[in-house]
Amino acid sequence: MSHQSLHPEEEQLEAYAEGVLDGGDRAVIESHVLSCADCQGAVEEWRALFAALEGLPQLAPSVGFADRVMARVTVASRSQVWAGYALAQVRAAGRAIGRWMPQTTRGWAFATAMLGLPAILVSGFIAWLLSRDYVSAESLWIAARDTVDRGAQRLGEAVVQSFMQTDVVAWLVANTGEFVATTGMRGVGTLMALAGAATMLSVYVLYRNLFRTPTRESHYVTYSF
Amino acid sequence: MCLDQPLNYTELTDQEVIARALEGREAAYRELIGRYERPVFSLIYRLVRDRERAEDLAQDTFIKVLNHLERYDPTYKFSSWIFKIAHNTALDHLRRKNPVTLSLDGSPHARTAAEVEATTLTPASGDENPEEYTASKELGAEIERAIGLLRPEYRTAIVLCHVEGRPYEEIAQIMDVPLGTVKTFIHRARKELMKELEHLRI
Numbered sequence: 001m002s003h004q005s006l007h008p009e010e011e012q013l014e015a016y017a018e019g020v021l022d023g024g025d026r027a028v029i030e031s032h033v034l035s036c037a038d039c040q041g042a043v044e045e046w047r048a049l050f051a052a053l054e055g056l057p058q059l060a061p062s063v064g065f066a067d068r069v070m071a072r073v074t075v076a077s078r079s080q081v082w083a084g085y086a087l088a089q090v091r092a093a094g095r096a097i098g099r100w101m102p103q104t105t106r107g108w109a110f111a112t113a114m115l116g117l118p119a120i121l122v123s124g125f126i127a128w129l130l131s132r133d134y135v136s137a138e139s140l141w142i143a144a145r146d147t148v149d150r151g152a153q154r155l156g157e158a159v160v161q162s163f164m165q166t167d168v169v170a171w172l173v174a175n176t177g178e179f180v181a182t183t184g185m186r187g188v189g190t191l192m193a194l195a196g197a198a199t200m201l202s203v204y205v206l207y208r209n210l211f212r213t214p215t216r217e218s219h220y221v222t223y224s225f
Numbered sequence: 226m227c228l229d230q231p232l233n234y235t236e237l238t239d240q241e242v243i244a245r246a247l248e249g250r251e252a253a254y255r256e257l258i259g260r261y262e263r264p265v266f267s268l269i270y271r272l273v274r275d276r277e278r279a280e281d282l283a284q285d286t287f288i289k290v291l292n293h294l295e296r297y298d299p300t301y302k303f304s305s306w307i308f309k310i311a312h313n314t315a316l317d318h319l320r321r322k323n324p325v326t327l328s329l330d331g332s333p334h335a336r337t338a339a340e341v342e343a344t345t346l347t348p349a350s351g352d353e354n355p356e357e358y359t360a361s362k363e364l365g366a367e368i369e370r371a372i373g374l375l376r377p378e379y380r381t382a383i384v385l386c387h388v389e390g391r392p393y394e395e396i397a398q399i400m401d402v403p404l405g406t407v408k409t410f411i412h413r414a415r416k417e418l419m420k421e422l423e424h425l426r427i
Contacts, residue, residue: 011412049419052368058263059270061280062333066258069284073291076249175253183287 008032014038017046100208110207114200151190154179226299239303246294253292261304262287264389265311269367272315272377283317286311301398304391308399312381319377366424372419379414386411 008016008029015021016029069083076084102108129135160176178189234242242260245252265286270279280295290297290307297306373379381400385391393411397404 006411014412014415017424045419046415049415050387052364052422053383053418054390056365056368056388057267061266062282065262065266065280065284066255069258069287069291070251070254072284072288073254074245075251075254081247081249088295103385168378 006032007036007039010042014046018045018050079093100130102207107207111204114203114207118196118200147186151187154182154187155190240299243294243297243303246291247422255302257291258287261307264304265307266400268311268381269315271372271388272312272380273318274373278393282314283311286314288383289314304397305395305398308385308389308391309401312399316377352386367422367425368418371418374421375414375417379410379417382410383414383418389413 266283397407
């Protein structure tokens with residue numbers, strides 16, 4: 001095996017000269033460079049180039065550059081400042097919402113199906129109720145409104161009471177039966193609706209993990225200019 | 226809120242200065258110009274190699290940035306944003322000026338001498354050239370001349386890496402190319418510079 005075949009690659013010498021090799025690679029290259037005049041010369045050439053490039057000055061524009069720029073820049077007024085703040089908040093909200101949006105066609109299809117299915121079921125149930133002779137649209141509306149009102153009222157009371165309890169389990173045991181007894185099936189329906197919403201949320205979280213496009217390893221800035 | 230309250234902007238970060246600018250403080254705008262006029266002008270000048278044109282393009286860059294500060298995403302460095310706009314502004318100018326020469330922009334890995342020749346811009350002739358702005362005239366002028374022979378993408382990568390001292394990751398963001406491509410640009414640019422400067426034995 002000739003000595004020539006043991007020379008590091010050119011890129012390795014360049015990286016060594018630049019000082020960007022990590023510990024292990026650096027030690028290997030360094031041990032070779034110290035004993036090889038050719039590679040020492042190559043490293044010195046790289047270093048001389050780097051030094052020459054880093055010695056280049058930053059160039060300055062002509063005097064009055066800032067004034068010429070500022071003559072064409074609109075400094076925000078007070079009203080624009082508030083408008084800009086509001087716009088920034090809207091953009092931030094948009095970015096936050098955007099992070100929860102489906103990223104693939106399959107994801108959109110799944111989300112649409114998951115959101116549409118309950119709506120179809122509820123619509124079908126309402127249509128079935130309205131088809132009964134003893135149910136009118138007005139009575140159905142009143143019943144739905146009362147259910148929501150009473151459910152919300154009971155729920156609010158229950159939440160307030162929960163803060164008054166030191167033993168949450170005891171509170172649940174004591175109040176669940178009472179809640180069902182006093183509110184009847186409407187209260188149970190409200191609870192079921194809440195449980196359904198929680199289930200939907202769980203499914204959505206699962207969907208995000210199953211269908212969301214993985215974040216790219218390198219994320220590049222894009223600007224809309 | 227007193228907009229005229231004096232502040233020592235030099236101690237503030239870019240993000241803090243931008244926040245002041247968005248509050249309507251003109252001094253904050255001027256602080257941003259002061260911080261970046263030289264780096265931005267240097268980059269553009271070394272790309273277009275024409276002082277008057279570089280001044281115009283640098284002005285355009287600052288006007289775009291400062292009139293749209295509310296679009297700045299503080300997740301990223303302000304320097305990345307302004308360098309990116311400067312780079313794109315200069316490249317747009319070069320494309321308009323010489324669309325044939327830059328027609329291989331999307332193919333950075335020229336494989337043949339003809340491709341390299343086709344994608345190489347020669348320095349502008351005339352009195353105005355970067356050599357006049359180098360402190361060490363002989364070596365500096367030779368290096369500036371050699372940089373002028375590089376493709377525009379290589380020039381940007383070399384200037385950002387060695388003159389501005391920007392890390393590879395930030396250069397990749399600025400040029401909107403993968404990290405590996407930046408490393409390739411810089412390696413090839415250095416090789417071409419070594420070859421071009423061989424007679425100097427630097």
